[in-house]
Amino acid sequence: MKNSGLKNEAQVAKIFVSGSDALPQTNDSGVRLFKESDLTDGIISGKLTRPNYNTKELKKSVDTTIFELLPNNAPIGPPMVLRSIYEEALKRIDDLNALLERLNITIGERDATIAELQSIIDQLRIELENEQLKANIATQQSEISNVQIGETTIDLQNAIQNSINEAIARVSLTARVEALLQENESLREQLFGLSAQTAEGAISGADNGFTVKVNNGDGDAGQLSADLYAKCSAKDAGSRKMTNTLEVSNVTTDNKITNIAFVFDGDPKWFTVKAGASSIEPETSETYQCNFDNEVIGTSKKKGIKPRRRTIGWKGKATNYTKLALKVKVTFADGSTDEVNISTDLRKNRG
Numbered sequence: 543m544k545n546s547g548l549k550n551e552a553q554v555a556k557i558f559v560s561g562s563d564a565l566p567q568t569n570d571s572g573v574r575l576f577k578e579s580d581l582t583d584g585i586i587s588g589k590l591t592r593p594n595y596n597t598k599e600l601k602k603s604v605d606t607t608i609f610e611l612l613p614n615n616a617p618i619g620p621p622m623v624l625r626s627i628y629e630e631a632l633k634r635i636d637d638l639n640a641l642l643e644r645l646n647i648t649i650g651e652r653d654a655t656i657a658e659l660q661s662i663i664d665q666l667r668i669e670l671e672n673e674q675l676k677a678n679i680a681t682q683q684s685e686i687s688n689v690q691i692g693e694t695t696i697d698l699q700n701a702i703q704n705s706i707n708e709a710i711a712r713v714s715l716t717a718r719v720e721a722l723l724q725e726n727e728s729l730r731e732q733l734f735g736l737s738a739q740t741a742e743g744a745i746s747g748a749d750n751g752f753t754v755k756v757n758n759g760d761g762d763a764g765q766l767s768a769d770l771y772a773k774c775s776a777k778d779a780g781s782r783k784m785t786n787t788l789e790v791s792n793v794t795t796d797n798k799i800t801n802i803a804f805v806f807d808g809d810p811k812w813f814t815v816k817a818g819a820s821s822i823e824p825e826t827s828e829t830y831q832c833n834f835d836n837e838v839i840g841t842s843k844k845k846g847i848k849p850r851r852r853t854i855g856w857k858g859k860a861t862n863y864t865k866l867a868l869k870v871k872v873t874f875a876d877g878s879t880d881e882v883n884i885s886t887d888l889r890k891n892r893g
Contacts, residue, residue, distance in 0.1 A: 747872070750793070752792050758770065771886070772813070774891070787832060799822040800875050801873040806866060860891045870884065
């Protein structure tokens with residue numbers, strides 16, 4: 543055909559300018575392939591004939607060497623991979639680098655933990671050595687103690703035998719002591735006990751912790767209707783003396799009386815109780831003196847003595863005054879209280 547092969551001037555011009563770049567690219571095997579419908583590439587379909595070319599004249603008309611048209615061996619290039627595989631490999635490398643950083647951090651933390659554990663191990667090793675030292679010392683002490691125990695056992699056997707002998711004697715002595723204690727308790731009860739005090743006429747408090755015994759002295763024995771009784775007359779105004787006493791006893795064995803109060807109730811208050819001991823030890827007694835209050839009782843006109851106050855006069859017949867009561871109140875060391883009520887009777891005679 544007119545425009546096929548090297549007759550295509552336009553194609554030849556491209557070859558002059560671009561060389562092999564004007565032809566189709568080689569495949570992976572280095573061979574250029576041409577399409578049947580493309581007549582610009584110098585290949586046409588039909589019966590192949592081998593034309594005769596005047597090489598000399600051809601070189602004159604085309605000053606170039608068209609080596610691309612000759613068969614070439616496939617070039618051997620450097621080892622390569624697809625870009626997709628390359629990019630995937632880069633991403634994998636980035637992921638592995640990130641993982642490596644995390645693992646390095648984890649390794650650092652574990653190294654710190656290992657160092658801390660190593661420090662603990664060293665401390666425990668020191669403590670173990672100390673314990674072993676203590677154990678050795680304890681073993682030595684145990685051996686010494688065993689020797690001492692052996693010696694002590696012999697002494698203990700001798701002591702046991704002596705103790706048996708002493709126990710036999712102690713049983714007999716204990717029986718005697720118990721008998722003496724019982725006897726002492728009986729004597730103590732007889733001397734200080736509640737029954738002993740009440741048997742002598744003492745009055746017991748409501749809680750039986752103390753008693754009050756009234757000693758009426760030279761009072762009129764016929765006036766037994768009252769606990770405390772006394773008599774007086776006009777003629778003895780200058781020498782009048784009350785002989786009554788109050789004996790307060792603490793009949794407990796271990797509870798001290800810490801306070802004692804004498805409280806009067808009624809009228810006229812014709813006597814007083816002289817101040818005495820303010821406390822009483824267990825199983826002991828204290829005595830308190832009673833005195834006439836002459837200012838209340840009054841004096842004889844014959845004596846020419848005028849009292850500051852007078853409640854009981856001397857006109858009329860002999861009289862008994864029984865409206866005055868005396869209350870003895872006590873407080874114990876444990877805070878408890880108790881009291882005894884005493885009735886009184888004053889016999890007033892004119893002459």
